[in-house]
Amino acid sequence: MTKKQPTSxxxxxxxxxxxxxxTGYGIRxxxxxxxxxxxxxSPGTIYPALKRLLKLGLVESKPTKAGKKNVFHLTVAxxxxxxxxxxxxxxxxxxxxxxxxLFLRFAFMDDLLSQSQKMEFLxxxxxxxxxxIQQLEHYHQVESxxxxxHGRLAFEHGIATYKTTLDWCxxxxxxxxxxxxxxx
Amino acid sequence: MTKKQPTSxxxxxxxxxxxxxxTGYGIRxxxxxxxxxxxxxSPGTIYPALKRLLKLGLVESKPTKAGKKNVFHLTVAxxxxxxxxxxxxxxxxxxxxxxxxLFLRFAFMDDLLSQSQKMEFLxxxxxxxxxxIQQLEHYHQVESxxxxxHGRLAFEHGIATYKTTLDWCxxxxxxxxxxxxxxx
DNA sequence: CAAATCATGTAACCCGTTACATGATTCT
DNA sequence: AGAATCATGTAACGGGTTACATGATTTG
Numbered sequence: 001m002t003k004k005q006p007t008s009x010x011x012x013x014x015x016x017x018x019x020x021x022x023t024g025y026g027i028r029x030x031x032x033x034x035x036x037x038x039x040x041x042s043p044g045t046i047y048p049a050l051k052r053l054l055k056l057g058l059v060e061s062k063p064t065k066a067g068k069k070n071v072f073h074l075t076v077a078x079x080x081x082x083x084x085x086x087x088x089x090x091x092x093x094x095x096x097x098x099x100x101x102l103f104l105r106f107a108f109m110d111d112l113l114s115q116s117q118k119m120e121f122l123x124x125x126x127x128x129x130x131x132x133i134q135q136l137e138h139y140h141q142v143e144s145x146x147x148x149x150h151g152r153l154a155f156e157h158g159i160a161t162y163k164t165t166l167d168w169c170x171x172x173x174x175x176x177x178x179x180x181x182x183x184x
Numbered sequence: 185m186t187k188k189q190p191t192s193x194x195x196x197x198x199x200x201x202x203x204x205x206x207t208g209y210g211i212r213x214x215x216x217x218x219x220x221x222x223x224x225x226s227p228g229t230i231y232p233a234l235k236r237l238l239k240l241g242l243v244e245s246k247p248t249k250a251g252k253k254n255v256f257h258l259t260v261a262x263x264x265x266x267x268x269x270x271x272x273x274x275x276x277x278x279x280x281x282x283x284x285x286l287f288l289r290f291a292f293m294d295d296l297l298s299q300s301q302k303m304e305f306l307x308x309x310x311x312x313x314x315x316x317i318q319q320l321e322h323y324h325q326v327e328s329x330x331x332x333x334h335g336r337l338a339f340e341h342g343i344a345t346y347k348t349t350l351d352w353c354x355x356x357x358x359x360x361x362x363x364x365x366x367x368x
Numbered sequence: 369c370a371a372a373t374c375a376t377g378t379a380a381c382c383c384g385t386t387a388c389a390t391g392a393t394t395c396t
Numbered sequence: 397a398g399a400a401t402c403a404t405g406t407a408a409c410g411g412g413t414t415a416c417a418t419g420a421t422t423t424g
Contacts (some may be wrong), residue, residue, distance in 0.1 A: 150291050253376090
């Protein structure tokens, strides 16, 4: 019975119209032109998604005078839903299968989470990454000799990528810590 | 009219049963236990996919004596389809939106592509990455000051990730070049 | 013998893709 | 005036998720 929860595309839309109210077309353009990646900008994706969000009461639309243009903005419930999603604890499975979504979340945190919540996001992200990388390296030590060459090399690329993310985490944490100090 | 082309999951399955014939359950276990990522191992995914591949004539199954177990292997057409997919030229959109699929392809190249085809894969991958990273860095220079802090940081992580992939490409190319020399 | 694992399937649901369609507004 | 872009939608289709369901075989 628990209400169907929004997809990550839905959250991307919520995040965008939280930054500023937009039309469906405006959202499409963002997905088309910015690196805010992966998400399809086709009308068959965006307009039905907006309809869903309307039905869930997470967005509202103000039709502008003349008629055609529909500008969407978040409802209170919508902002809460977005905030909830942003504040969710990270799990290892997120790291394994939903890395992109984690960065989508990070990208929308600006003014919706407290500094301490952001720090917690980054520290648990870092800890889970460290742990996961260790698992991968252990697997690599034990199994890599049985893997075909290309499989092994692809696997090594995976490890390198996670390490890059870990570096980024640590760098960003340092930046935030410094910023926190300067504010005192 | 052009026949529906297989999904990347389909190709993952083809690649696996090319390595060695497997049962549906065997395939599920691979997706469940190895880092061979993302792909769902649920029966509702795998068995229908195998049915599709059967209908396309890309795989065949030998039911083992007793009955229940069905071992799938590639047909000639299946091997050709797999090879074709592996040998496809890389496009920039692949890099933007289908990085995972590129590595899936790489991971299955072992004995299906020639050394020169592998080298071409890596060199065009490298060239496209270099070009794309340049685009991203240009965008970063021009636009980053207008981006919210978190958006900018997430974007920078994206760039760092592509650079890691580029490094990997270059390292792997060197390795292959060295190997080629040793074989003369 | 009970529990875990091996092994295969079906059915409802829904999101995203693709293609089609229309009209207003702006630019050249 | 014609072209490009702005702007919004619908409809068919299909693949993946989730949940349900069953039975054989192996392990403790």
